[in-house]
Amino acid sequence: MNGNLFPPSLIDRFGRRIDYLRMSVTDRCDLRCVYCMSEKMTFVPRSQLLTLEELERIGSCFVELGVKKIRITGGEPLTRRNVLQLIRALGSLEGLRELVLTTNGTLLPRYAGELKAAGVRRINISLDTLKPDRFRRITRIGELHRTLAGIDAALEAGFERLKINAVVLKNRNHDEVVALTRFASERGMDISFIEEMPLGIVEEHDRYEAYYSSDQILRDLRKHFQLLPTTLSTGGPARYYRMADSDIRVGFISPHSHNFCDHCNRVRLTAEGRLLLCLGQEHSVDLRRILRAHPSEEGPLQQAILDAMKIKPRGHDFDLTQKSVLLRHMNTTGG
Numbered sequence: 538m539n540g541n542l543f544p545p546s547l548i549d550r551f552g553r554r555i556d557y558l559r560m561s562v563t564d565r566c567d568l569r570c571v572y573c574m575s576e577k578m579t580f581v582p583r584s585q586l587l588t589l590e591e592l593e594r595i596g597s598c599f600v601e602l603g604v605k606k607i608r609i610t611g612g613e614p615l616t617r618r619n620v621l622q623l624i625r626a627l628g629s630l631e632g633l634r635e636l637v638l639t640t641n642g643t644l645l646p647r648y649a650g651e652l653k654a655a656g657v658r659r660i661n662i663s664l665d666t667l668k669p670d671r672f673r674r675i676t677r678i679g680e681l682h683r684t685l686a687g688i689d690a691a692l693e694a695g696f697e698r699l700k701i702n703a704v705v706l707k708n709r710n711h712d713e714v715v716a717l718t719r720f721a722s723e724r725g726m727d728i729s730f731i732e733e734m735p736l737g738i739v740e741e742h743d744r745y746e747a748y749y750s751s752d753q754i755l756r757d758l759r760k761h762f763q764l765l766p767t768t769l770s771t772g773g774p775a776r777y778y779r780m781a782d783s784d785i786r787v788g789f790i791s792p793h794s795h796n797f798c799d800h801c802n803r804v805r806l807t808a809e810g811r812l813l814l815c816l817g818q819e820h821s822v823d824l825r826r827i828l829r830a831h832p833s834e835e836g837p838l839q840q841a842i843l844d845a846m847k848i849k850p851r852g853h854d855f856d857l858t859q860k861s862v863l864l865r866h867m868n869t870t871g872g
Contacts, residue, residue, distance in 0.1 A: 546603040547842070549849040557606045557803035558599045562592060562620055564808050566613040568641050569677035570663075572704055572733050576677060587810045589623045591828050595806060596627050598838050606635040609657075612808070615644040621651055628656020635659070639702070642687030643679075649687075649694040658697045661729075662688055665703050666710045667720060675709065692724060700727040700788075707749040714754050715761050722785045729775050729788035730754050751776075751789035758787065774801075792816075804849070812842070814849040822848075 547555035564581050566574070587595070596607055607627055614620055628636050635658055642662040645652075652660070664684055666672050672681040691699050701721045705711050714730060721728040732751060755778075758764060763781035770777075775788035805813040810825025822845045824838065831837040 545843060547599075547846055549846045551849075551851055553801055553849075554603070555802055555804055555846065555849075556604050557608070558596070558604050559608045559610055559803060559805045560592060560596060561610045561612065561806060561808045562589075562614045562623065563612040563617040565616050566611060566641065567616055567643055568613065568679045570665075570704075571675055571677065572706070581809050585809045585825075587808060587825055587828075589619060591810070591825070592623050592806075593626045594828065594835075594838070595810075595824060596623075597630060598835060598842060600630045600632045602839065602842060605633065606637065607633060609636070609638045611639075613641050613644070614638065615640055615648055621648070621655060624652065624657060625655045637661070639663070640687070641676075641679075642684040642691070645687030646690040649690040649696075653694045653696055659699070660691055660696055661700045661702050662691065663703075664688070664701045664717070665705075666713055667716055668713070671710060671713075675706075688724070688726075692726075698727065699725075700729060700786075702729050702731060704731045704733055705749045705754060706733060706747040709747060711749040711754075711757075714757050718758060718762065718787060722780060722783065725785070727786040727788065729790055731790040732792055751791040755789065762787075801849075804845070812845055814845060818850045820848045820850050 549555065563586065569576060569578070599607070609620075609624060609627075611617070617623075624636070624638075627633065636656050637659045638652065638657050639661045640663070642664070645660075645662070662684070665675050667681070669681040672679055672684075688699075688701075701717065703710070703714070703717050705714060718728055730751060732749075733747065755764070764778035764787055765781055767777045767779050767786070769779075769786065774792075775790050777786045777788045779786055801815075805816065806824070807813060810823060810828065812822045812824050814820040814822075822841055824841060827837050827841045
């Protein structure tokens with residue numbers, strides 16, 4: 538791209554090497570989870586979204602700058618028309634070690650085999666409850682059996698590893714952490730429990746009242762399972778334990794109780810081309826503007842990404858006791 542034998546690396550002003558890009562391909566979703574978006578969500582006009590070709594250009598640029606892992610996210614990424622075209626292109630990038638996906642699972646019966654063939658190695662599937670009535674309340678419009686069918690399809694496709702992601706809310710689903718862990722382990726799947734991110738305004742619950750910490754979950758699980766601490770990292774913020782009688786991993790993503798910012802190695806690209814330097818801050822760069830101003834030049838895009846490292850903040854400052862929140866919802870941020 539720049540003609541150098543060794544392109545510059547992405548290192549921020551705190552000395553952290555950025556080698557992980559979370560790439561959102563859409564803010565749309567076929568569910569309406571209460572912690573992710575408002576019930577009457579206004580989505581980005583399709584004309585403002587990056588094209589698949591633009592997403593590929595950005596992904597390629599990041600890989601040349603040393604990114605080793607790309608996660609495709611949304612919204613629900615599999616609702617993006619022709620998204621497999623992008624996934625195949627990213628999967629063929631020399632230098633990319635891991636292409637992974639986060640999904641709600643509803644469309645995996647249709648796409649699991651093709652995703653595996655396109656180079657996706659691991660998939661995270663969102664599942665917060667095993668009770669159909671609760672699933673409907675949390676997702677507002679979802680049917681549990683569709684996500685369960687997606688899990689079955691992913692298992693059949695034979696991905697390198699599958700993981701369940703569960704956002705835990707007190708008095709909503711916190712009493713199911715043991716059942717969810719059993720469900721995952723019986724299928725040879727990992728599981729991560731996530732403290733709710735305070736993004737966007739939600740009407741259904743008070744986030745402070747609904748907060749259920751990773752430490753509380755771990756205590757609940759240890760009444761039923763022997764969990765051994767590990768030093769494992771999959772490139773993200775989760776802390777992992779291993780079930781004593783298997784290699785099943787139980788992870789905790791804890792933005793409140795165990796801030797993970799000191800070792801942050803990632804940035805997020807929103808579907809409309811905004812490069813977010815931190816999940817919990819508004820520092821960003823408009824890559825769509827640069828792409829469209831320089832449609833046949835890669836240098837300005839690369840330089841914009843390098844310059845963005847100078848404004849990556851040390852970390853977020855989430856505080857559930859405060860009513861102020863970032864106004865962008867998780868589906869807009871990129872899950």
